[in-house]
Every structure is written in C-alpha cells, then in structure tokens.
Amino acid sequence: MICYLFSAPTYFIFSSGVPTLLYYAYIPTTIVVLLVGFYVFWNGRHSLLNQLLLAISLYFSVWTISTLIEWTNIHSDLILFLWSFYNLILGLIAISCIYFIYVFLDKKDVAIGLKAIFLALLSPILLLSSTSLNLSGFDITTCDAFKFEWFPFTLYCTLLGVLAMVWIFVLLVRRYHTAAFDLRKQIILMGTGIELFLFIFFIWTSFTYYLSEIGVLPDSSLEMYGMFGMVIFIIYISILIVRFKTFNVKLIATQALVWALVILVGSEFFFAQTKMVEILIAITLIVSAWLGLTIIRSVKKEIEQREQLAKLNIDLENLLKQRESLTHLITHKVKGAFTRIKVLFAGILDGTFGEISPEIKKRAEQGMEFGNGGLETVDLVLNVANMQNGTIKFEMKPVNFKELVEKTIAEKKISAEAKGLKLETEIKDGVFDMMGDAIWLKEVVNNLVENALHYTKEGKIVVGLEDGNGKIKLSVKDTGIGITDEDKKNLFTEGGRGRDSVKVNVDSTGYGLYTVKLVVEAHKGRLWSESEGPGKGSQFYVELPAGEKV
Amino acid sequence: METKYTHFHDHFFFYILVLVIIIVSIVSYCRFFVSRDYVVGYEGTCDPATGKCFMSCDDDACTKPDYYSEMQKYEPDLYRECGKDITDCEAASVCLPSDRKCSIIYCDKKTNDNDNTCQIPVGEPSDTQSDNQINPINNTSI
Numbered sequence: 001m002i003c004y005l006f007s008a009p010t011y012f013i014f015s016s017g018v019p020t021l022l023y024y025a026y027i028p029t030t031i032v033v034l035l036v037g038f039y040v041f042w043n044g045r046h047s048l049l050n051q052l053l054l055a056i057s058l059y060f061s062v063w064t065i066s067t068l069i070e071w072t073n074i075h076s077d078l079i080l081f082l083w084s085f086y087n088l089i090l091g092l093i094a095i096s097c098i099y100f101i102y103v104f105l106d107k108k109d110v111a112i113g114l115k116a117i118f119l120a121l122l123s124p125i126l127l128l129s130s131t132s133l134n135l136s137g138f139d140i141t142t143c144d145a146f147k148f149e150w151f152p153f154t155l156y157c158t159l160l161g162v163l164a165m166v167w168i169f170v171l172l173v174r175r176y177h178t179a180a181f182d183l184r185k186q187i188i189l190m191g192t193g194i195e196l197f198l199f200i201f202f203i204w205t206s207f208t209y210y211l212s213e214i215g216v217l218p219d220s221s222l223e224m225y226g227m228f229g230m231v232i233f234i235i236y237i238s239i240l241i242v243r244f245k246t247f248n249v250k251l252i253a254t255q256a257l258v259w260a261l262v263i264l265v266g267s268e269f270f271f272a273q274t275k276m277v278e279i280l281i282a283i284t285l286i287v288s289a290w291l292g293l294t295i296i297r298s299v300k301k302e303i304e305q306r307e308q309l310a311k312l313n314i315d316l317e318n319l320l321k322q323r324e325s326l327t328h329l330i331t332h333k334v335k336g337a338f339t340r341i342k343v344l345f346a347g348i349l350d351g352t353f354g355e356i357s358p359e360i361k362k363r364a365e366q367g368m369e370f371g372n373g374g375l376e377t378v379d380l381v382l383n384v385a386n387m388q389n390g391t392i393k394f395e396m397k398p399v400n401f402k403e404l405v406e407k408t409i410a411e412k413k414i415s416a417e418a419k420g421l422k423l424e425t426e427i428k429d430g431v432f433d434m435m436g437d438a439i440w441l442k443e444v445v446n447n448l449v450e451n452a453l454h455y456t457k458e459g460k461i462v463v464g465l466e467d468g469n470g471k472i473k474l475s476v477k478d479t480g481i482g483i484t485d486e487d488k489k490n491l492f493t494e495g496g497r498g499r500d501s502v503k504v505n506v507d508s509t510g511y512g513l514y515t516v517k518l519v520v521e522a523h524k525g526r527l528w529s530e531s532e533g534p535g536k537g538s539q540f541y542v543e544l545p546a547g548e549k550v
Numbered sequence: 551m552e553t554k555y556t557h558f559h560d561h562f563f564f565y566i567l568v569l570v571i572i573i574v575s576i577v578s579y580c581r582f583f584v585s586r587d588y589v590v591g592y593e594g595t596c597d598p599a600t601g602k603c604f605m606s607c608d609d610d611a612c613t614k615p616d617y618y619s620e621m622q623k624y625e626p627d628l629y630r631e632c633g634k635d636i637t638d639c640e641a642a643s644v645c646l647p648s649d650r651k652c653s654i655i656y657c658d659k660k661t662n663d664n665d666n667t668c669q670i671p672v673g674e675p676s677d678t679q680s681d682n683q684i685n686p687i688n689n690t691s692i
Contacts, residue, residue, distance in 0.1 A: 001590050001625060004637045076590065076625070081582040088574065115563040126570045130577040137589030137622065140636070147591060 003074040003143035015072040020277060022071055025227040028264050030064045033057045035260055036234050048109055052100040053237065056093060060230055063089045076138040083145050084135050087157040090202070091125040094157075094164035097194055101168045104190055105175050121160065128153060161202025165195060186240060193236025200229025239295075258292035327385045335378045342371035380511045384494065387518045394437040394522050401441065401472050401544065402432035405465055408445040415453060422460035423449070430467035435547040440519045447512045448476040448540050455538070456480030467546060474542040483531035483538050491529055492517040520544065586625040589651055592636060594621035594643035602656045602668055619643070624651035 002008075009015040037057025044050040066082040066089075073079055095118045102110045128134050137148035172191040176184055208222040238257060265288045268281045345367040347353055348360065356364070386392045409425055416423035445463075452461045459479025466473050483491065494514050520527045525544035531537065581587045596603035596619040603617035621642065627649045632639035645652035657668030 001628065001636065002634050004592075004635055076588075077582045077586060080588060081578055084578045084582070085575075088571070112563075119563055119566065122567070126574060130574050130581060132588070135588065137591055138625075139591040141591065141593045148589065 001076040001138070001140050003076070003140045005141060006074045006143050008074055009072040013068050013072050018071050019224070020274070021224050022068070024268060024277065024281075025224040026064045026068050028268055029227045029231055030061045032234055032261060032264055033064075033230055034061050035264075036237060036257065037061075039257055040237070049100070049103045052096060052103060056096045056100060059089050059092045059096060063093070064227065070144075074143060076140055079143070080135055080138050080145060084129055087134060087153060088125050088129045090157045091122050091160050093201070094160040094198070095122055097164050097198060098167050098171075101171055101190070101194065105171065105187070121163075124156060125153075125160075158202055158206050161198055165198045165202070168194060168198070189236050189240055193233045193240075196236075197229040197233035200225075200232070204229065255296050258296055262288050262292050323385070324389070327382060330378055331382060335375065335382075338371050338374040338378060342368060342375065345371060377511075380515060384511050384515055384518065387515070387522070394440060394519075396435045396437060398547070399434055399436045399438045399441060400432055401434055401436075401474070402427060402465060404438060404442050405445050405463065405474065408442055408449060409463055412446070412449045412453065416461065419453060419456075420458065421453065421456055424460055424462045426462055426464040428464075428466040430465075431546065432465065432467060432472050433547060434472055434523075434544055436523050436544070437519075441523070441544075444516050444519050444542060445474065447516045448474075448542070451512055451540070452476050452478040452480065452538075459537070470546050472544045472546050474544070475539060477537065477539045479537045481538075482534045482536045483529060484534055488529065488531075492527065516542070586629065588625050589622050590625045590628055591620065591622045592642070593618035594654060595619075595640075596643075596656070602658075604657045605668065619657075620655040622651070622653045622655075623649060626650075627652070 006017055007015065034057055037054040041050045041054040063086070066085060070079050070082055099110060099118060102114070133150050134153055135145050135148055136150070138145045139147055168191070172187050176187050179187055204225065205223050208217060208225075211217040212223075238261075262285065265281065265285045268284075269278065345364045348356060348364040349368065383392065405427070406425070409423060413423055449461065449463065456478040457480065461479075462475075462477045464473075464475040464477070492513050494511070517527050520542055523544055525542060527540070527542050529541070530539045593604075596617045598605070598617045601619065603619060605612075605615045605617055607613075607615050623642070623645075627646075628636065628642060631641040631646070636642040643654075645654060
C-alpha cells in the first residue's frame with residue numbers, strides 16, 4: 001500500500017515533505033562514519049578492534065539509511081521491511097560497543113563465554129524481529145508504524161543500550177585504576193566518546209520521542225539530533241587515532257581524515273534551504289577547518305618529535321653495539337697484547353733470554369711499567385662497560401668501611417711520599433659498618449686517592465671519614481689544580497675529563513671517577529665534588545648508607 | 551593493536567549471528583513483500599450526519615472540517631479491494647464479509663486522546679459534543 005497523503009520521493013531518499021534537518025543530521029553523519037570506519041579498517045584489516053569499529057560504523061549507517069528511506073518513502077511493504085530491523089540494529093550496536101571496549105582494553109578477543117552472553121542478549125530480538133510481536137501493522141495515513149510496535153520489545157532494545165552504557169562504564173572505571181598513565185588518557189577519551197554516543201543515540205532518541213508523544217514537544221524532530229552522538233564518538237575516535245595511534249593510522253591518513261571531515265561539512269551547503277541553515281553550516285565549516293588545522297599541526301609536530309626520538313634511539317642502540325664490539329676487541333686483542341708485552345719484559349728481566357746489560361734492564365723495567373699501566377687502563381674501561389651491561393654483580397656483605405679506608409691509605413702512602421706529598425687521615429670516632437662489596441668499595445677509595453695524587457703537584461691530601469644520620473661520609477681533599485665550573489659538569493661522566501687534566505696527568509682516561517660513581521650508586525650512595533676554582537684544590541665526597549654491624 | 555582471529559572457533563559466534571540475520575531478513579522479506587502479513591491503519595470516510603466521526607481542522611477557525619473514522623484492515627484484503635492506493639476506494643471505508651481482519655473505530659472520548667474532536671450526528675440524543683462513545687461497526691473476523 002502507499003501512503004496516499006504523501007508524495008513519492010525523488011532519487012529514492014529526497015522528498016520535500018520531510019524536515020531539512022533530516023538530511024543535515026543523517027547524510028553527512030553517515031558518510032563521515034563510513035569514511036572513518038573504512039579508513040581505520042583499511043589501515044589494519046587484521047586488527048579485531050578495527051574490524052569492530054567498522055562493524056559499528058556499518059550498523060549505524062544501515063540504521064541511518066533505513067531511517068532515511070522510512071522517512072521519505074511511501075510504500076508500506078518497503079518501510080515495514082526496513083522498520084523490522086530497527087530494533088535489531090539497535091541491539092547489535094549496543095552489544096558491539098561492549099565488545100569493542102573489551103578488545104580496546106584487553107588488546108585481545110573476548111572469551112567464548114562472553115560471546116555466548118552477547119548472543120543470548122541478542123537472541124530475543126533475533127527471534128522476534130520478523131514476527132508481529134515486533135511490528136503488527138502500518139498506518140498509511142501517517143506513513144509510519146509507531147502505533148503497531150509492541151512496547152515491551154522496543155523497551156528491551158532501549159534497555160540493551162542502557163545496559164551497554166552501564167557495562168562499559170563499570171569496565172572502564174575498573175580498568176582505569178590499574179592502567180598506566182598513557183592508557184588512562186585513552187580510557188577517558190574512549191569512555192567519554194562511546195558513553196556520549198550511547199546516551200545520545202539510545203536515551204535521547206527515545207526520550208524525545210516519548211516527550212513528543214505525551215505532547216510536551218510539538219514533534220519528534222529533536223530525535224534527529226541523536227545522530228550527532230555518532231559524530232561525537234567519531235571525533236573521539238579521531239583524537240585517539242592521532243594522539244595515541246590506537247588504530248595504527250599514520251599522519252597522512254589523519255590529514256586526509258580531517259580534511260575529508262571538513263569537505264563533508266562543506267558539502268552540507270547542498271542541502272541548505274534556508275539562510276539560517278547556511279549560517280549554521282558556515283560556522284560549523286569554519287570551526288571544523290580551524291580545529292582540523294590545529295590538530296594536524298600539533299600531531300605533525302608530535303609525530304616528528306617521536307620519529308626523531310625513535311631515530312636517535314636506533315642510533316644510540318647502534319652506538320652501544322659498536323661499543324660492545326670495541327670492548328670485545330679490547331678484551332681479546334689489546335689486553336692480550338699488553339699481557340704478552342708484560343710477559344716478554346718479565347722474561348728479559350728474569351734472565352730467560354740470558355744476561356742483559358744495565359741499560360737494557362732499565363728499558364725492560366720501563367716497558368714492564370707501561371705494560372702494567374696499559375693493563376690497568378684496559379681493566380678500568382672494561383669494568384665500566386661490564387657495570388653498564390650488568391655483567392658485574394656486586395656481592396653485598398657486611399663491610400667495615402673504616403678498615404677498608406685505612407688499608408688503602410697504607411698502600412698509597414709510598415706513592416704519595418714518592419711524589420713529595422703528604423697523605424693524611426682525619427678519621428673521627430664512629431661506627432662505619434655497612435653492607436657492600438668490599439672489593440669495589442676499596443676501588444672507590446683507591447680511585448679517589450689516586451685521582452688526588454695525579455692532580456696534586458705539591459701540598460697534601462687529606463682523607464676524612466665520619467658518620468652520622470645513618471650515613472658514612474668519606475672525603476678526599478687535596479691542594480691540587482682544582483676544578484672549574486665547566487669541568488664539574490663532565491667530572492663523573494663516561495670518559496669525562498677536565499680541560500687541563502691531560503696536561504697534568506697524561507694517563508687520564510676519564511673512566512676512574514665514572515667507575516666511582518657507578519659503584520657508589522650501586523650501593524645507594526651519592527658522590528659529589530667541591531672546589532673553589534682552578535689552583536685552589538678540590539674536595540670529593542662520598543656518602544654511603546650505614547648498615548649491619550660486621 | 552593487532553588482535554587477530556586465528557582459529558575457526560573464534561568465528562563461530564560470528565557465523566551464527568550472520569546466519570540468523572540472513573534468516574531473519576529472508577523471513578521479513580517474505581512476510582512484508584510476499585505474503586504482506588500485516589494490518590494497515592488509515593482514516594476511513596465518515597459521514598457526520600450518520601456516524602460519530604473524528605473531526606480535524608486545517609485552520610484554527612475550522613472553516614473546512616475533515617470527518618473520518620479510524621480503519622484497520624488486513625493488507626492482502628485491502629490490496630485485493632483497492633489496489634495499492636486507497637484514494638477514492640469506497641471498499642476501504644467499510645468492512646466487507648470477505649475481510650479477514652477489519653475494524654472501524656468511531657469517535658470516543660477514550661480513544662480520542664489527541665486534538666481531534668468528535669462530530670455527533672444530527673438528531674442523536676446528545677447533550678454535548680463531549681458525549682463521545684464508541685460506535686463500532688466491527689465485523690472483524692480475526
């Protein structure tokens with residue numbers, strides 16, 4: 001039958017007898033939704049999340065197109081056929097949204113049990129949608145079937161929407177508390193988008209229809225604004241795409257997406273029939289273009305920074321690999337060469353190669369010394385590399401730090417006296433027991449004293465030790481070349497040396513103080529230096545946590 | 551976020567859903583396009599001189615009132631009697647013995663819940679126009 005009071009549409013969906021708002025609300029929304037749905041799907045066809053977004057977009061589009069046809073057509077059989085799917089599509093959208101959020105949060109498919117629940121919730125609609133319990137007739141005077149809908153059936157479908165809202169809200173809130181910071185932001189965006197969509201689509205649509213039925217509203221045209229719920233959802237999806245790459249869509253796709261949205265808004269001018277609508281579209285167009293530009297700019301900048309950072313990361317990884325390779329080379333080649341040289345000179349000195357003259361003996365002793373120095377340098381570099389890659393494990397045992405300091409000072413006294421320097425100690429009374437690796441802690445004291453000896457031409461070196469507030473404080477003060485403010489920045493860095501350090505100490509490697517830093521930090525202590533400036537001496541301090549009594 | 555389907559059983563519910571939707575579509579198509587198994591509601595002609603008609607007006611002054619009754623007929627019967635368009639079809643405004651489902655609702659205060667008012671026939675013992683009552687000529691055979 002045909003609705004005898006209405007005129008037939010042109011091109012299937014265009015009719016002068018329907019509100020202009022209908023086209024404004026339905027056509028651009030449907031195109032945008034399909035565009036985003038397919039775009040996201042195209043950029044990750046194997047991703048379940050993308051597939052679900054496409055499914056929601058398709059359900060929604062089928063719903064809007066069907067509704068548009070129902071509004072404009074006059075054939076009862078066609079309208080009723082499409083109308084019979086109305087509640088089914090609502091149910092599918094509600095369930096798909098819940099499914100979508102599960103996959104979004106868990107990054108995996110849901111369990112079979114949950115799928116069975118989804119199907120069970122949909123089953124009443126699936127079973128009844130083609131029966132007279134869904135639709136029993138059609139009014140050809142008003143050209144609709146509202147009077148012939150079974151209220152409990154319609155209510156069930158609306159309640160599914162409400163259930164989806166509550167379900168998703170509970171899911172998101174529960175997951176929000178345990179999520180990382182970045183995911184929390186995504187949860188807020190996704191949650192706001194999908195909840196607004198469900199609210200406007202299900203609640204708003206039903207509520208405005210109800211108000212028009214009881215006479216509060218003159219007609220149900222406000223119901224059409226329910227379509228904008230989907231636009232809101234799509235906006236949030238777009239933000240997720242561009243901000244977090246949730247759907248793995250790249251920048252070019254984002255630009256295309258934003259501009260497509262702007263073009264679509266602009267295309268609404270074709271539907272404008274009044275000045276008011278034209279103004280409304282113009283405002284929307286300007287706002288969309290401005291927002292689109294802003295988003296593209298900020299995203300472009302952010303993505304560039306991310307890519308730059310990623311490139312630097314790769315460079316750094318390559319450098320680390322190169323250094324590892326170099327370390328390997330030092331271990332096997334350089335250290336081996338030094339050892340062989342040392343063995344050679346030792347052989348010369350112990351007479352393995354026969355009697356030697358005093359001149360050769362002197363040269364052999366110098367060679368032996370260079371060999372030892374070379375080995376020490378290689379060991380220093382190797383130690384740093386091993387500490388960084390975690391090869392060296394500190395054996396934390398009870399240690400008396402005072403004994404360790406005294407022992408080191410005793411060993412260094414001869415070297416100090418040989419340079420004409422005084423090596424003094426200022427050890428206050430106290431308890432110096434702590435947990436630590438005795439060998440490496442001794443290396444700390446040794447390195448600091450050695451450092452002071454290298455950079456002090458005359459005067460004295462004072463090694464102090466005191467305790468307090470659960471800390472053991474070691475100080476090494478010298479009357480040496482001092483430290484400039486510029487040098488302080490590089491002092492404890494890998495290979496970091498003072499500007500004039502090589503002038504004073506030609507063997508400076510820049511690894512001694514860095515080793516000290518790594519060991520101190522491994523013992524949860526801290527290290528710092530003070531100096532009043534060049535030529536005014538320097539003070540190095542180490543603070544370590546006091547611990548178990550030895 | 552690459553969550554991929556890998557096994558057939560992951561598709562199981564999806565296949566069931568698609569299958570049921572296809573079945574529902576076919577059944578709905580047959581119901582609405584082939585067997586036309588539904589009732590059609592419309593405004594039947596009504597003479598205010600003989601029946602209690604619903605009355606609607608196009609303007610506030612109600613210079614040219616429109617009188618009608620609320621009809622419901624089974625679509626195949628109506629289609630047989632009038633074709634696709636019921637305009638100028640007299641059979642549409644009456645219930646015929648061959649109609650399987652047919653009802654005519656005349657103006658009644660209980661059913662008249664919109665702005666329409668009832669027009670009482672001349673000569674009827676009516677006090678006021680609000681004296682609405684149902685006057686069903688209902689040879690419905692449902």
